[in-house]
Amino acid sequence: MSVWPAWEVREDGGATAWLQVRLAFPDGAGVEALAVLADGNVSLEDVRARPALSLDDLVELADWIEGPLFEACGIASETVEDDGAGEGDAESEDGCAGAGVGARRARPPFPRGIQGRWLVAQEYRAAQAEGADPVLAVMCATGHSRRKSLRLIAQARDAGFLAPRHARRT
Template identity: 75%
Template structure:
């Protein structure tokens, strides 16, 4: 496995870093991913695999690359428990290595997406990245959730519509 920095964006409170991750297997299979590390949150933005990954393999991809990503970021061993798992707070799901709060579906989820988005805007940070970290979803899925929150009326329209009278 190789992890190499792609780019970094400095913000007031810290930095957001993107990494190219490449896994090569003895049978010739390979996986390439673009991972984002921000505010202690790891997200996968893009994955390409040959042959295609099964859903089970895709669900554990973050587990495969988490350790090397932490090393590339210079995170200490005390940032992760002895067994490699985060300490889940009450009400958080514990599947996988990184526990995240369970994200509600439907109107409640859209409302929470809008709250995360607005809070990030007020703090002057990237609202899409804030939604990604809060939900644990990819950038594409997070943008879809933001659009659904806009359609539900929880966020203002992205572009003002012009009248064509």
């Protein structure tokens, strides 16, 4: 994890500072955040992550960056409460639950090949049974984008794990 100052604005005897925060994981996942220090309070201005973070992941993110961020700001972490962890919700509005951070990995690896297609089909059918968006369920399970998830669903259909999209006329 690294924290470095982005810029600082001084006005009327006070100062507002923006800091860049970057976390990189061994599996290739990463999180970048822009934190703001103003009047002794630290909050997160922007959070970008690949793959996207769930609300639980955002809570974990706040815990991970709290110490190094406060150290870079020169603030004791016990005296300030980081209430800005929910401000990066734009990327977690996808409704993904259960995408926990775990042992410092962004997401557990999703199996490839025939086993992965079978799991995609299971997620798809379970979401349909619950009345939820099946593509979103596959996105949450795999950690892939919508386009990649649609491609995985199509592969599961081609493998025979899901019914054909349209009935073919003969």
